[in-house]
Amino acid sequence: MAETTQLELVTPARVMLSKSVEMVVIPGSEGLFGVLAHHAPVLANLQRGVVEVHEGGKIIDRIMIDGGVADVTENGVTILAERAENLDTASSQEVRERALASTGADAEFLTIVAEAL
């Protein structure tokens, strides 16, 4: 198994993801970038997009985030996102219902998530 780096995806409500990953692709404001183990320290603004967790050449987790910031250090990657939805576990129907129940930026984000599903 290849070397791994610790990925944490945190939203205001909870720690959404915390695990060792081979590679994670992050939607930076200047473009997508991938993080492997021993990546140089970077602090990056993120735009709305999908965080992809790769393992063994396959994508194992896809999480849509609504912008945020990524802090890459020698110890791992921390992604802070105000809104995040796991595209692999959420159902389009359920997300659509939540989009209708919420307002403002929440509703807008959830609608986009529902379309991506």
Added chain:
Amino acid sequence: MPNLKDLKTRINSVKSTQKITSAMKMVAAAKLRRAQEAAESGRPYAARMSAVIASLATKTDRSSASPLLVGRADDKTHLLVIMSADKGLCGGFNGSIARTARKLIAEKQASGHKVLVYVVGRKAGVALGSEIADIVFSRIEGVQGSHMTFGNASEIGQKIIDGFEAETFDSVSLLYNRFVNAITQTVTHTSLIPAEVEATEETIADGLTASYEYEPDEAEILSALLPRNLATQIFSALLESSAAELAARMTAMDNATRNAGDMIDRLTLVYNRTRQANITNELIEIISGAEAL
């Protein structure tokens, strides 16, 4: 001598009060567990956010930094965000917020500042009443408890930033009850603008050694992060305050239930004594009647 019927009514009324207070205590306890979990699961985000801000702040030039971080040089008007509960019956929870707010407003005014207040939650506003009627910047209710979302916090944060940018006020601080444990809540006063940067030794050392790369650059990241940090602080204060409110209500209702129990005991004692006295009286009447014959 109180009559028996009145006493009985009194006892029954205290008993139904006790039922209500003990039900409220149970409801608060059940909700507290969820609120406490929410408060605890919200902490990692707030902690990491302030760590990132702190490490950025040590590296940016303070003279050119955003006023959201360092504040305005000319601090004339202060905005105090007062966070209290929407509902009462929670002991000294709202009272202590109102009391501290009154003191802070007086202090600020004494040092020559103008003060505005942003009232979050209904009760402190009611308690302060006419004292703050002329200096209210805005009010918001119903953002606590089960319908609390990060969206609410962003809304409050955005309103504060808009007001700050329009130069309605030059500095902002937040007053709320922090949840310590089920018995203790502490009134906490933190500065929002300028941002309170906890430069721990670790972050300073981090800032010196880590050769970070920035994408796009420090200033831009900071300007994107500061408004989010404001919303995050408000959100975590809302979470803490909600948990603290439920804890305070639980304790208050527990006391009330116990007091009602004591009261029932006392009233029952009086009731029994009175009943006995009545019986004795009647007996005396009968006996003295019989003797008179």
